[in-house]
Amino acid sequence: MEKIKIGLIGLGTVGSGVLEMVSNNQAKISNITGRELIIKTIAVRNVAKHRSEVSDDIILTDNVDDIINDPEIKIAVEVMGGIDPAKEIITNLLNAHKHVVTANKDLIASHGDELARIARKNNADLVYEASVAGGIPILRTIVNSFAADEILEVKGIVNGTTNYILTQMQQKKWSYEDALKKAQELGFAESDPTNDVAGIDATYKMIILSQFSFGSHLALDDINIEGIQNIKLEDVAQAADFGYTIKLLGIAKRVGEGVFAEVAPVLVPSDHPLATIHNENNAVMVTGQAVGETLFYGPGAGGLPTANSVLSDIVSVTKNIALGTTGNTFNNYQHESEPIDKGDVIYPYYLSLQMLDVPGQILKVTKLMMEIGASFSQIVQTKANDTDARVIFITHAMSKKQLATLKAEIDKFDTIELRAAYKVLGE
Numbered sequence: 001m002e003k004i005k006i007g008l009i010g011l012g013t014v015g016s017g018v019l020e021m022v023s024n025n026q027a028k029i030s031n032i033t034g035r036e037l038i039i040k041t042i043a044v045r046n047v048a049k050h051r052s053e054v055s056d057d058i059i060l061t062d063n064v065d066d067i068i069n070d071p072e073i074k075i076a077v078e079v080m081g082g083i084d085p086a087k088e089i090i091t092n093l094l095n096a097h098k099h100v101v102t103a104n105k106d107l108i109a110s111h112g113d114e115l116a117r118i119a120r121k122n123n124a125d126l127v128y129e130a131s132v133a134g135g136i137p138i139l140r141t142i143v144n145s146f147a148a149d150e151i152l153e154v155k156g157i158v159n160g161t162t163n164y165i166l167t168q169m170q171q172k173k174w175s176y177e178d179a180l181k182k183a184q185e186l187g188f189a190e191s192d193p194t195n196d197v198a199g200i201d202a203t204y205k206m207i208i209l210s211q212f213s214f215g216s217h218l219a220l221d222d223i224n225i226e227g228i229q230n231i232k233l234e235d236v237a238q239a240a241d242f243g244y245t246i247k248l249l250g251i252a253k254r255v256g257e258g259v260f261a262e263v264a265p266v267l268v269p270s271d272h273p274l275a276t277i278h279n280e281n282n283a284v285m286v287t288g289q290a291v292g293e294t295l296f297y298g299p300g301a302g303g304l305p306t307a308n309s310v311l312s313d314i315v316s317v318t319k320n321i322a323l324g325t326t327g328n329t330f331n332n333y334q335h336e337s338e339p340i341d342k343g344d345v346i347y348p349y350y351l352s353l354q355m356l357d358v359p360g361q362i363l364k365v366t367k368l369m370m371e372i373g374a375s376f377s378q379i380v381q382t383k384a385n386d387t388d389a390r391v392i393f394i395t396h397a398m399s400k401k402q403l404a405t406l407k408a409e410i411d412k413f414d415t416i417e418l419r420a421a422y423k424v425l426g427e
């Protein structure tokens, strides 16, 4: 049987999963593709590290040129992460006419168009199913199964680390710090978890999902991003009392001829499907004009689940090599979007305020709400400490402009502090 030789760049959480799957699932892969896959060379940062999983017939190197310059290697798998030097490495691989499979959302969200052009020029495949929602086969599903439908909205939980942290805070009352540490130990977090907890990783994934769903080219600056770093156990408990679960959601939807996208903590009604997604699992809800609402669920992080997506890409490239059909862009939907006024997008909000416990304080907030033309649907007051009250409001739908004015006006009161403002899904 003809052999296809592969170069693997990175042997951490995902790379180890890829190595394991290629050796354990060879029979099925060969059956489907008519080719035998061989991992010839693995590039890592530190070759001195003990790696019992690497057999003697595999070349282990710390020099990626051993893959780039090897004419025998047809497919390179980049699972080292980060933008530099991954961008230069992938560029060199494509220019050396290698097909590239990557899990790198940072790079694809930031420079995907440029890399896709280089791939096309070299008649090479560049595919990245693992970059969004780990083990969920979502990108190829949008390309193939939503090819004709007009997608109106794509939203969901697209970061495993933060969903794991929120689940532990909600179900086991773990502190944020303890939950993050465990997510790192389990291999869900990025090597620097800042992007996970600050919502940047989820934003990269929403940029890629928006490209596939709307043909748009959003940049980080186009998107309102808020992470989970400031969520307190008291908000988690208060949200639960109101019947909500706090989730870090990515939302991207068509607004007129433009696309609105946001990543932020959102109160999800506890009986909503997205509220039932726990731990490192992810879920992506795609709403199409014709099909209506669809939901795709599965592990969003972790070695083997992510490796399964990488392997699906490797198999797809291998079939293209066998058929002589390489060089097609993974996503070729392009649609020019117009800028939208984000201030007009409306949602209900959860507002947590701390105020001096004396008469007239709630009235001040109520008057402000009247002035901006907004209103409350639920109010709860508890004791914060000897002098202060905690007052939680759930508002009716209001615009971001109204919310910004409210925040600015509350800021002027010495006796009232806005401690949290989170969107609420549905009204």
Ligand SMILES: NC(=O)C1=CN([C@@H]2O[C@H](COP(=O)(O)OP(=O)(O)OC[C@H]3O[C@@H](n4cnc5c(N)ncnc54)[C@H](OP(=O)(O)O)[C@@H]3O)[C@@H](O)[C@H]2O)C=CC1
Pocket (backbone or CB within 6 Å): 009, 010, 011, 012, 013, 014, 015, 043, 044, 045, 046, 047, 049, 062, 064, 078, 079, 080, 081, 082, 085, 103, 104, 105, 130, 131, 134, 187, 188, 189, 190, 191, 300, 301, 302, 303, 306
């Ligand atoms: N972890 C997950 O659940 C998921 C991760 N991803 C993405 O997959 C990619 C890999 O993630 P993950 O496996 O978790 O990362 P790890 O940190 O576990 O592994 C990174 C690997 O890359 C190697 N490496 C780093 N820099 C270089 C370099 N300059 N040259 C050669 N090798 C290098 C490291 O070498 P050494 O071993 O010597 O340190 C290590 O083997 C990232 O893009 C990530 O965003 C996507 C979906 C899920």
Ligand SMILES: N[C@@H](CC=O)C(=O)O
Pocket (backbone or CB within 6 Å): 131, 133, 134, 158, 159, 160, 161, 162, 188, 189, 190, 196, 201, 300, 301, 302
């Ligand atoms: N760090 C990421 C890994 C997968 O993309 C996450 O937690 O989702």
Ligand code: NA
Pocket (backbone or CB within 6 Å): 129, 130, 131, 132, 133, 134, 135, 136, 137, 138, 139, 309
């Ligand atoms: Na995926």
